[in-house]
Amino acid sequence: MRSLADRATGWLARGVIVFLYVPIVVVVVLSFNDSDVTYKWAGFSTRWYGVLAGDTDLLSSLRVSAEVGVASATLATAGGLLAAMGMARLGRRFRAVFSGGLFLPLVIPEIVLGVALLSVFGTLRADLGLTTLVLGHLVVTLPYAALIVLGAHGALDPALDEAAADLGCNAWQRFRRVTLPLLRQPLVAAWLLCFTISFGNIVMSTFTSGVGTTTLPLRVYSLLKGGLTPEINALGTLLVLFTFLIILGAGLRQMRRVLVGGDGTPG
Amino acid sequence: MPRRAVSRTLLATSFVASSALLASACGGSGATATSSSGGGKNLNIYAWAGEVPDSVVKGFEKETGIKVTVDTFDSNETMTAKLSSGSSGYDLVEPSQYTVQQLIGQQLVQPLDHAKIKGLDNLAAKFRDPSYDKGLKYTVPWIWGTTGFAYNDKCVKSATSWKTLFDSKYKGKLYMLDNMLAAYIAGLQVTGHRATSTDKDQISEATSVLQKQKNILAGYNSTNYPQLLASGRACAAEAWSGTAMAKVVQSDSHVHYVIPEEGGSVWTDGLAVPKGAKNTTSAYKFINYLLRPEVAAKATDDGSSASANQAARSYVKGKAALNNPAVYAPDSAIAKADFLLDPGTAMQYFQQGWTKVKAS
Secondary structure (H helix, E strand, C coil): CCCHHHHHHHHHHHHHHHHCCCCHHHHHCCCCCCCCCCCCCCCCHHHHHHHHHHHHHHHHCCCCHHHHHHHHHHHHHHHHHHHHHHHHHHHHHHHHHHHHHHHHHCCCHHHHHHHHHHHHHCCCCCCCHHHHHHHHHHHHHHHHHHHHHHHHHHCHHHHHHHHHHCCCCCCCHHHHHHHHHHHHHHHHHHHHHHHHHHCCCHHHHHHHCCCCCCCCCHHHHHHHCCCCCHHHHHHHHHHHHHHHHHHHHHHHHHHHHHCCCCCCCCC | CCCHHHHHHHHHHHHHHHHHHHHHHHHHHHHHHHHHCCCCCCEEEEEEEECCCHHHHHHHHHHHEEEEEEECCCCHHHHHHHHCCCCCCCEEECCCCHHHHHHCCCCCECCCCCCCCHHHHHHHHHCCCCCCHHHCCCCCCCEEEEEEEEECCCCCCCCCHHHHHHHHCCCCCECCCCCCCHHHHHHHHCCCCCCCCCCHHHHHHHHHHHHHHHCCCCEEEECCHHHHHHHCCCEEEEEEEEHHHHHHHHHHEEEEECCCCCCCCCEEEEEEECCCCHHHHHHHHHHHHCCCCHHHHHHEEEEEEEEHHHHHHCCCHHHHHCCCCCCCCCHHCCCCCCCCCCCEEEEHHHHHHHHHHHHC
């Protein structure tokens, strides 16, 4: 007999899952709505997918968001890795100062960072565009990437690196053949997190985007005033589908690993 | 082993992709710089979403061969922030009337050369010499609309006055726009003052009315109030005319949009050339293109907005829009309506009052 508390927790968990997934289901269902407005059902139709396919503005902002996401996630992950490796070599006091500086952007409100960056770009006479947008997103994502990679790097067994050195590996070989493979999973995790943060970012993008670089969230936000159509739901549905495919891909790989009998540790 | 190879390629690909991207980004901005100094085959526009329809942009590109980039903003303040950086790269922006005054004051826009503009006499009389930009020295009005309110006749029989929004009969079913200046239009006019008032006492009177009103409001909302009206969750709501409201009025016969008898207010979004714009030749070409009646009519047909171009009305294909008050308010209703102006130093009274309203 399960206790009352157990059952309550069970129901709570179900409630939370429903709460998390209901909005996604609603988005998907309403994307097949044959109405001009999102809130009223007017029969099944796929016409909004057709509208979406012809909407160059929305698709170009989707492309901008994807490009900025990939660029800033990659730079942030690389930066996080370098920070983690560099900080391991620092003395305790320097490390404290350095990590404080690295994580400061997490504490400062993003709007302050955005305004500050905008005035920096203004002073430098730098044209606002893809480059400034990526730099802005880098400020937001770098602390997250550093946090993840730093934690994983700190948990590495230094003996592995030493062993590689004993066996005659030089610094580059040790990085390439020992450290990097060991950190592969946290690096991938950091990259995906940074990409997600960048993809959904709105505050920093407001200040650092320029000619031709309106990101997807900015475009959708500016559409609010005129009222949203199910076209946005169609776009949302495709993004959900895309995410599911990625997760499915990762899941399949994991499954295969289990079937083959590997234990997941590299090497 | 294959597992490792896959993710290694993934990592490598993304590194390559991102470095290529950065390179192209630099190349891209360089290209813009050269072509613009070479005579302007580009045009960069920063506008409200949906107010410069795609069909207009495509038509202009086809006719002139100029490549147009349209970016959209969500508020006048966002646009002002970009311009104040001094390196926004835009050749045309679309500020609302009170922002025009601010942009002129901060010297972020340049005076228009009227010798290069053709077709200003197509504009409706109300927009030829507006109070916010005398003689249209800086802007060419493009889209206009009104601030009024809307109601659902299943709940409110009929309404012509702001008083509806202050009627405790509809307690919990009333909404106001979540916008300081818009809320004060109602607050000032319901107490018998003009929406353009900058008088401290009048503003504080409006503040206390708005404070009292808050008790009967369901909330402040400037995003999905048209839906709330259609679904009946709102009896009446302060509202902006335009695409969202027009759609609901058209599709739901119970929802009505009204310019209150106290006056309401007219807003307009016009085109201005920012200081330091590089492609001014293209910018003037675009302004002239928009001033053509048959082009301006597309703002109504493809964008569900009211065009400031009087001559355009006979070119509008969807005649229903011309009689939809949530798109074109009747001339008689807007005769009394003021343009909402930049309150200047009186802004602080509004801000202090609004803080009180929101905190009460």
